[in-house]
Structures are given as structure tokens and as C-alpha cells.
Amino acid sequence: MQFLGQTAHGCIGRVEGISAATVRSPRIPSRLSCYPMASASIGVVPRQHRLFVAAIDFGTTYSGYAFSSKDDWEKEPLKIFFNNWNAGNLLSRKASTTLLLKPDKSLSSFGYDAETKYADMIEDKENFEDYYYFHCFKMLLHNNKKLRRDTEIKDATGKPLKAMHVFSQSIKFLRQKLFESLEEKFTDIQKDDIHYVLTVPAIWDDNAKQFMREAAVKAGILEKQLSLALEPETASIYCQQLQQTRQTDEGGASFLDVAETGTRFMVVDLGGGTTDITFQERCIDGKLREIHRPMGGPWGGRNINEAFFAFIEEIFKKDVLDEFKKIYMDDYLHMERQFETKKRAFTSESGVVKMTFPLSLIELAKNIWKTDSVDEIIKNSKYAGKVKTETQKLHIPKDIFISLFLPTVDKIIAHIQKIVEDNSVSFDYILLVGGFAECNIVQKRFDDTFNDKKVIIPEEAGLAVLKGAVLYGHMPQIIATRVARHTYGIESYPKFVDGKHPVSKRVVIDGVARCKDVFFKYVTIGQEITPGYKLSQDFQVLKLENNTLECTIFASWEKNPKFITDESCFKLGTLTVPLPQQRSSELLKIEETMVFGETDHELHFFVRDKINNRTYDGDFFNLLDK
Numbered sequence: 001m002q003f004l005g006q007t008a009h010g011c012i013g014r015v016e017g018i019s020a021a022t023v024r025s026p027r028i029p030s031r032l033s034c035y036p037m038a039s040a041s042i043g044v045v046p047r048q049h050r051l052f053v054a055a056i057d058f059g060t061t062y063s064g065y066a067f068s069s070k071d072d073w074e075k076e077p078l079k080i081f082f083n084n085w086n087a088g089n090l091l092s093r094k095a096s097t098t099l100l101l102k103p104d105k106s107l108s109s110f111g112y113d114a115e116t117k118y119a120d121m122i123e124d125k126e127n128f129e130d131y132y133y134f135h136c137f138k139m140l141l142h143n144n145k146k147l148r149r150d151t152e153i154k155d156a157t158g159k160p161l162k163a164m165h166v167f168s169q170s171i172k173f174l175r176q177k178l179f180e181s182l183e184e185k186f187t188d189i190q191k192d193d194i195h196y197v198l199t200v201p202a203i204w205d206d207n208a209k210q211f212m213r214e215a216a217v218k219a220g221i222l223e224k225q226l227s228l229a230l231e232p233e234t235a236s237i238y239c240q241q242l243q244q245t246r247q248t249d250e251g252g253a254s255f256l257d258v259a260e261t262g263t264r265f266m267v268v269d270l271g272g273g274t275t276d277i278t279f280q281e282r283c284i285d286g287k288l289r290e291i292h293r294p295m296g297g298p299w300g301g302r303n304i305n306e307a308f309f310a311f312i313e314e315i316f317k318k319d320v321l322d323e324f325k326k327i328y329m330d331d332y333l334h335m336e337r338q339f340e341t342k343k344r345a346f347t348s349e350s351g352v353v354k355m356t357f358p359l360s361l362i363e364l365a366k367n368i369w370k371t372d373s374v375d376e377i378i379k380n381s382k383y384a385g386k387v388k389t390e391t392q393k394l395h396i397p398k399d400i401f402i403s404l405f406l407p408t409v410d411k412i413i414a415h416i417q418k419i420v421e422d423n424s425v426s427f428d429y430i431l432l433v434g435g436f437a438e439c440n441i442v443q444k445r446f447d448d449t450f451n452d453k454k455v456i457i458p459e460e461a462g463l464a465v466l467k468g469a470v471l472y473g474h475m476p477q478i479i480a481t482r483v484a485r486h487t488y489g490i491e492s493y494p495k496f497v498d499g500k501h502p503v504s505k506r507v508v509i510d511g512v513a514r515c516k517d518v519f520f521k522y523v524t525i526g527q528e529i530t531p532g533y534k535l536s537q538d539f540q541v542l543k544l545e546n547n548t549l550e551c552t553i554f555a556s557w558e559k560n561p562k563f564i565t566d567e568s569c570f571k572l573g574t575l576t577v578p579l580p581q582q583r584s585s586e587l588l589k590i591e592e593t594m595v596f597g598e599t600d601h602e603l604h605f606f607v608r609d610k611i612n613n614r615t616y617d618g619d620f621f622n623l624l625d626k
Contacts, residue, residue, distance in 0.1 A: 050195035050225070052182065053473030056174050057094070057199045057231075057466040058212070060138040060273025061302050062435065063111075063170070064094035065178040066466045067194075069186065073474045077241055080470050082463070083181055087112045087337065093463055097272075099170050101132035105161065110173040118156075119330035129157050134166055139273045141208040142201070142298055145570075149214070149624045164215055171198070172219035196221050197473040199465055201269075201276045202230040202294035206485075206572065207623035214624070227473065232269040232278040234468030235433035236288060237478060239267075239458055241471065264291065265429035266453075268416070268446075269465060270436035272302045275412050279425050287480040293526060294485070295419050301343075301436035303408040308339050311404060315381045316365045323368070324361050331358035346401060347440035353396040362392065405441045412442075413449050430455045435462035477531075484527045484596070486555035488572070490537075491564050492520035505563070519554060519561045519569065522594060526559070529596045536593040538610070551575045551592065573623045 054067040065083060072079040085095040095111030100118050102108045108131065109117050115135070121128035133156040140153055140163055152160040175196070182189050198216050200209050209228055217223055261284055269276040279292040313321050325332045335358060342353055362374055369377050374389045381387075388395040419425065430453050436442060438461050446455050458464050472478065496506050496513040505515045522535050553575065558568040595604040608615045 051193040052186070052189070052195070053197060053470050054178050054182070054194050055197040055199065055229075055234075055466055055469035055473060056171065056178070056216075057469060058138065058167075058171065058174070059094070059097055059271055059435075060136055060300060061097060062092075062094035062272060062462075063097045063174060064463075064466055065174050065181075066463075066470050067178065067182060068470050068474070070474065073471075077471060077474075078467070080467050081181065081185065082466075083177065085111055093460075094466075097136055097138060097170070099132075099134045099137075099166060099173075101134075101161075101166075101169065103127075103130040103132075105132065105165065107169050107173060110170060115333050116330075119333050122327075122329040132159060132161055132166075133157070136272070136302060137163075137166060139298065141204065141211060142274060143205065144208065145205070147205075147207045147211055147624065149211075164211070164218065167212070167215035168218040170219075171216050171221075175219055175221060192222075192225065194225060195473055196226050197229050197234075197469045198226065199229050199231045199234060199469050201271075201274050201296070202232050202278055203274065203276055203296040210623045227476065229469050229472050230276075230278070230294070231271070231465045232267040232276045232294065232433070233280075233288070233290075233479060234466075234472050235269050235464040236265075236267045236278070236280055236431060236468065237471050237475075238464045238468030239431050239433070239456065240282075240286065240288075263429070264427040265431055266416070266425075266427045267431045267433065268412075268437070269296075270412070270432065270434040270439075270442065271300045271465075272435060273298065273300045275299045275415070276434075277416060277419065279427060283480045287478055289480045290482045290528075292419070292423060292425050293483040295415070297411070297415055299408050299411050299415075300434075301439070304343055304404055304436075304439075305336065305339065307404040307407070308343075311400070315378055315383060315387065316361070317368075320361075320365045320368050324364055327364070328358065328360040331360045334358065335361070344438060348402075348444050350401075351398055353398070353401045354390075354393045355396065356392050357394050359392060402441060405439070409442055409445050413445060417449075427453070429453065432457045433461045433464035437461040479531060481528050481530050484523045484525055484529055486557065486572075487521060487525045487559060487561060488523045488553065488555050488594075488596075489519045489521040489561070489564075490551070490553060491516075492518040494518055517563045517565050519556065519564050519566070521560070523596055524559050525557065533596045534593055535596070536591050538589065538591055553594075 050070070052067055052069050053073070054065060056065045057063060064085070066080050068080045082093045084091045084093065087096070092112075096115055098112075098114040099110055100108040100114035108114070114133070118128060118131065118133045120126075121131065134153065135156065137153055140151070141147060144151075149164055151163045153163040153166055154160050179189075179191070179194075182194070196216070198212060198221075200212055213226065213228060216226055261282055263282045265280060265282075267276075267278045267280060269278075275296045277295045278290060281289040281291050283289045309321065335355075338355060342355060346353065365374065365377055366372060371377060378384060378387055378389070383400070386397055386400060430446060430450055432443065432446060432455060437457055443455070443457060460467075493507070493509060493514040493516055496515045501515040501518075505517055507514055507516045523529065551574070553572045554564045554569050555572040556566065556569040558566070561569050563569070589610040591608040591610055593608070
């Protein structure tokens with residue numbers, strides 16, 4: 001379908017000089033209207049229409065849920081309920097992000113139960129290869145430009161399965177457990193009494209956010225009862241309320257009291273798979289203003305675990321570790337959990353780290369190396385004379401243990417320093433949140449590097465995102481403004497100007513030379529946007545016999561892209577909008593409206609038939625079928 005902007009010279013029609021197949025709905029913008037969407041009253045307004053808010057934090061390494069009632073939130077905001085998961089000899093507020101599916105692809109178990117059951121199946125030589133086992137699979141969505149609804153993911157044995165099914169089954173399990181927990185505490189609760197908040201990294205692309213939304217809907221959460229929340233934002237909301245464990249003043253006031261209007265702070269969410277960084281400013285009435293678009297990268301606590309097993313591989317060699325994991329999965333999981341405990345307990349004041357190694361690993365290594373001594377194996381590694389053994393314990397010197405952390409921590413620190421240097425972002429506080437933020441090595445590096453800032457680490461930093469997500473569900477209007485992640489625009493066909501436009505872009509439309517592929521900008525990357533900010537553009541539809549109108553939106557990492565074919569530009573998505581079935585003989589005038597600044601998706605879309613004054617609601621951008 002062809003549709004064009006209304007101009008002083010009338011409507012532009014036929015395109016000459018190029019085939020019909022190459023024409024992408026030529027358009028010439030005429031009137032661009034910008035205005036804020038009708039919003040709630042000033043101040044932090046609670047969500048009124050649900051009795052409960054339930055949050056699901058779907059993490060790379062660990063996942064969990066929490067909830068609170070509207071009544072409790074109004075009286076005591078931090079009265080938030082959690083589940084306790086059984087992790088062997090320990091109880092945890094989160095479960096391992098591990099999914100086990102039966103051969104028919106239905107749910108078998110999730111979390112620590114999935115780990116234990118799969119390990120037992122391997123040890124008992126049951127038909128474990130017919131099952132589907134997924135562990136720490138969330139990183140599939142990070143910076144995945146090729147992510148689609150039918151994207152596949154391989155399980156532990158290499159069997160492919162639709163990633164959408166894997167994610168939706170995981171969320172479904174958490175949703176069901178969550179509802180059971182609510183039923184235990186509140187009688188007569190109904191499913192439509194709950195508003196769900198699902199957390200996602202702020203640095204994720206829009207296609208990953210849409211993927212998670214669709215997975216949640218497929219898991220049984222109704223669209224109207226679901227919000228996505230950005231992880232560092234929810235952590236920041238939590239920190240506004242929390243009584244700090246590392247006080248910034250002698251009176252023991254909360255950050256909400258300490259931070260005056262205008263106070264700026266950097267939120268660093270250190271999770272299992274990613275580091276999510278946002279910069280915010282405290283506004284009037286306790287609202288938060290984003291002052292820089294989210295940044296970050298694939299650095300988290302999981303990298304330390306990988307470094308540990310690389311260290312073990314350096315000593316025993318890869319074939320030993322591979323065989324150990326294959327045959328003695330239960331012992332492998334026990335060793336991983338033991339390392340997790342040592343990792344969390346280790347401080348800069350700690351000495352030699354002593355880890356008990358499974359006898360199965362020791363015997364397997366001696367058998368493959370054809371030796372009776374583990375010490376002989378160590379002597380053949382670069383750790384000879386440094387790492388020692390005593391019975392079943394491996395003694396790891398402090399400097400070697402610290403070296404497992406430093407590459408990841410240094411990348412995080414360097415990334416933050418570059419952001420500050422390149423963008424001249426000023427701030428007063430650093431809020432460290434996320435499970436990896438509980439690590440003493442991380443805390444010390446931040447204190448040493450940013451000694452001119454006040455570093456605040458909330459109690460139970462690993463639960464800050466989850467608790468904050470519950471609070472956000474009660475008061476979504478707490479975010480005053482956000483910063484545009486990209487430059488957004490459409491394709492335009494202005495008049496061709498010799499010397500300004502390249503000859504290769506010249507086309508003739510109704511006898512007028514025009515330049516194709518011009519990027520017509522709506523919003524600039526880094527631009528501050530109030531949630532609900534709207535921009536509208538008038539167009540006319542030429543082919544009235546068509547029943548739908550397709551519009552392609554483009555985005556760019558540059559502030560001022562020239563053409564949609566620039567290297568920095570990419571197709572964000574295509575909107576397919578139904579046109580009115582009954583029309584007059586005159587040209588159909590429509591008004592396209594984009595709504596920016598929403599949390600879950602930066603753009604919403606709807607059109608208005610200006611002749612009949614009918615509004616047609618468009619869906620979210622389809623980012624998964626490009």
C-alpha cells in the first residue's frame with residue numbers, strides 16, 4: 001500500500017524510475033504534533049484496581065517471586081512476602097534458574113529440584129537423555145539481534161527446543177507457585193485480584209522485552225494484568241524506601257530522607273549474567289528522573305563461576321572435568337554450590353580458601369592421569385607450588401582466588417569510568433544492588449575506585465530488584481521521565497537537492513525529483529521523555545481498495561542519521577493497521593500517533609481516521625517476525 005504525507009502541492013502518487021517491488025510506502029511528513037499524553041495527578045499515585053501486586057524476577061542464575069497486598073503497602077510498604085526454596089542444606093529466597101522438562105516437553109521440575117532430579121537420573125542411569133535440561137539460559141536473550149518467536153535453544157545434551165516454550169514453562173511454574181503462596185496467606189483470593197510485574201534488564205533490546213512479555217502471556221498471565229519493569233529502576237525504587245545498612249549519615253536515615261530533591265545517583269545492578277547501569281535524579285514528591293540511557297554489558301556473578309571451573313580445568317585438564325560432569329552430575333552440582341558459598345563469604349581479609357573436592361573427581365583424575373597422587377597432577381600445572389591438597393581438600397591461595405574475580409570486576413569498573421568520561425555524567429551516590437553486589441571484592445573495588453562518591457549497598461542487595469518490583473507495581477507513576485534508547489524515525493521522500501543528496505537516492509514521483517530513504521526523525525537518542533509523550537503525523541492513503549496499512553519504523557544509535565540505510569540504522573518493526581471498511585469516495589486521511597516513554601515498550605501506536613473520526617488501536621511493534 002502507498003500512503004503519503006499531505007503537502008501544499010497535494011498528494012504524491014506514482015513512483016518512476018524504480019520497480020514497484022523496491023518501493024517502501026513513500027511518504028512526505030507534513031505536520032508533526034508533539035504533546036504529552038493525559039497523565040495521572042502530580043505525585044506518586046498507587047495502582048488502584050488490583051488487590052495484590054506480585055513480582056517475578058527471572059534471573060540468569062537465580063529466579064524468585066514476591067508479593068504484597070494493597071492494604072499492606074499503604075500501611076507498611078516494605079511488608080513484602082517471599083518464598084523459601086530448599087537448596088540442599090540451605091534455604092534461599094530464590095531458586096536456581098534451572099528447568100527440567102519431560103520427554104513430552106511438559107514440566108517435570110524447576111529450580112534446585114530440577115538440578116537434583118536430573119543429577120539423580122544421571123547417577124541412576126535412567127533415561128535422562130530423553131529429558132530436556134536447561135540451566136542459566138536467560139543470556140540467550142541478551143543482545144540477540146536474531147531473536148524470533150521460533151528461536152531454538154539447546155539443552156544440556158544438545159537437543160533443540162523452542163526457546164519460547166522453555167521461558168514460558170519456567171514463568172508458568174513461578175506463577176503457579178506464587179498463586180499457591182498467596183492462597184496460603186489470603187483466603188478467597190481470585191486470579192484477577194493480582195497485577196504481575198516481570199523484571200527485565202534495562203539494557204535489553206526491545207525484541208528481548210517483547211519475547212519475555214509474550215512468554216509471560218503464554219504462561220497464563222493476562223496481558224491486562226502484566227507490566228514489565230526495568231531491573232535497575234525497581235532496585236532504585238526499593239533503595240528510596242530502605243533503611244540502609246551502610247549509613248550515609250549519623251542519624252540512620254533512609255536514602256529517601258538523605259537524598260534531597262536534585263540528588264543524582266548511579267544504580268549498578270550486578271546480576272548473575274549482566275551488569276545494568278542507570279543514572280537517576282531525585283525529583284519532587286519522591287519521583288525519579290532518568291538522566292542517561294541505560295548502559296552495561298554481559299558481566300556478572302556467573303563469570304566468576306566460569307573462571308573457577310576454568311581454574312579447575314587448568315589443573316585437571318578439560319577431559320577430566322567433562323567426564324566428571326557427565327558421569328557425576330550430582331557431585332558437580334554440589335561442588336558448584338560449595339563454590340557459590342565460598343564466593344559469597346570471601347572477603348579481602350580472608351586467607352587460604354579450602355574447598356572439599358568430591359572423591360569421585362579425585363579418583364577420576366588419578367585414573368585418567370595414571371597417577372596415585374593429586375599433588376603430581378598439580379605439579380604439571382601452572383599452579384605448581386601454589387595450590388596444595390590435604391586429604392580431599394584443595395587449598396587455594398588468596399591471590400589466586402581473588403584473580404577469579406578481577407577480570408570481570410575490572411571490566412565493570414572500566415565500563416562505568418568510560419560512561420562517566422564520555423558523557424560527563426555527574427552523580428553523588430552509587431547504589432550497588434543485585435546478588436553480585438554482595439561480594440566483598442566488588443564492594444572494595446568500587447570503594448577504592450570511586451572514593452569521591454558515597455557507595456550505598458542495601459541489606460539483601462540480591463533481593464533489591466524483586467522487592468522494588470513489588471513497590472513499582474503499586475506506584476508505577478514514580479518514574480517521572482526516561483531517556484530515549486535510540487533515535488526513532490520513518491522513511492521520508494523530500495524533494496531532491498543537487499549537491500546535498502546522493503544521486504543514487506534520486507527517484508521521480510509524479511514528475512517531481514525526490515530523495516528516497518531519508519531518515520525523518522521523531523525522537524533523538526538521549527532525549528528526555530515523559531511517560532506517555534506522543535507525536536502525531538498526518539498521511540493520506542492512495543489505494544483505497546486495500547484493507548490494511550503497513551508502516552515501518554526505524555531506529556539508530558546516532559543522534560542525526562541521514563538515511564535509513566546508514567550502518568547505524570535498523571528496522572525496529574512493522575505496524576500493520578486495519579483501515580476502515582466503509583469509506584467515502586474522497587481520499588482517506590489518517591493520523592498516525594506514536595506514544596513514547598512507556599516502560600515495557602518504548603513505542604505504542606494507533607491511528608485515527610480523520611474523515612470519520614474513528615480511532616483504531618494498533619498492537620505493539622512486532623519485533624519477533626522481522
